Amino acid sequence: MAEIASAFPDGETLAEIIVVDDGSTDGTSRVLGDLARREPRLRICTQPSRRGQSAALLAGFRLARTPLVATLDADLQCRPTDLPALLGARGDADMAAGIRRTRRDPATRRFASRLANAARRLVLAPEVEDLACPLRVMRASALSQLDADGMLFDGSHRWLPALFQIAGFRVVQMPVAHDPRVAGASKYTTRGRVLPIARDLVRVVAFAAARALRTSPAVAEGSTAPKA
Numbered sequence: 001m002a003e004i005a006s007a008f009p010d011g012e013t014l015a016e017i018i019v020v021d022d023g024s025t026d027g028t029s030r031v032l033g034d035l036a037r038r039e040p041r042l043r044i045c046t047q048p049s050r051r052g053q054s055a056a057l058l059a060g061f062r063l064a065r066t067p068l069v070a071t072l073d074a075d076l077q078c079r080p081t082d083l084p085a086l087l088g089a090r091g092d093a094d095m096a097a098g099i100r101r102t103r104r105d106p107a108t109r110r111f112a113s114r115l116a117n118a119a120r121r122l123v124l125a126p127e128v129e130d131l132a133c134p135l136r137v138m139r140a141s142a143l144s145q146l147d148a149d150g151m152l153f154d155g156s157h158r159w160l161p162a163l164f165q166i167a168g169f170r171v172v173q174m175p176v177a178h179d180p181r182v183a184g185a186s187k188y189t190t191r192g193r194v195l196p197i198a199r200d201l202v203r204v205v206a207f208a209a210a211r212a213l214r215t216s217p218a219v220a221e222g223s224t225a226p227k228a
């Protein structure tokens with residue numbers, strides 16, 4: 001919490017800090033309660049049971065009251081101190097996404113992530129270098145649009161930059177630091193990610209196809225063609 005607050009020393013840019021407790025059973029709620037008593041900007045969202053990263057992010061998005069929303073994993077492998085630079089890099093884009101060019105994960109996880117990123121980019125977002133970097137700054141109104149269109153599904157955290165682009169929003173990217181994990185353990189395994197990513201790919205391709213159909217010239221011309 002101190003690292004997040006210190007990244008914005010002006011005391012104004014950071015209006016609120018939302019922490020989503022995804023059904024933890026390790027005393028996290030008690031620690032968060034103690035922090036909230038010292039940090040008035042902290043808002044805590046407690047999930048009744050473990051629902052996964054996408055559901056946790058969506059819960060936080062729906063609670064946010066600011067025009068811009070930033071995301072950061074609790075393991076702090078991405079640094080809060082990179083957020084101001086990411087905010088500045090956004091300009092007038094709808095999302096600024098981090099790129100973890102020097103990954104500090106085990107070799108097997110780096111290999112699996114490279115394969116997954118390559119497959120996802122090849123199909124949908126060739127210009128997005130790191131689709132699943134957890135460090136992002138986004139327009140809240142764009143997130144609301146994706147939510148209303150049903151695009152923030154279970155697993156959407158792996159696809160956010162691509163989903164923004166499919167919806168017609170602009171995405172910029174910036175390299176960010178990536179540190180070794182010093183606490184906790186990742187819930188993801190290489191084998192466990194294959195099926196969810198394949199399932200998600202079908203869903204995201206369907207979103208892309210539906211948007212292309214809605215915005216294609218043939219559809220537009222057909223809707224205004226004169227009657228015989």
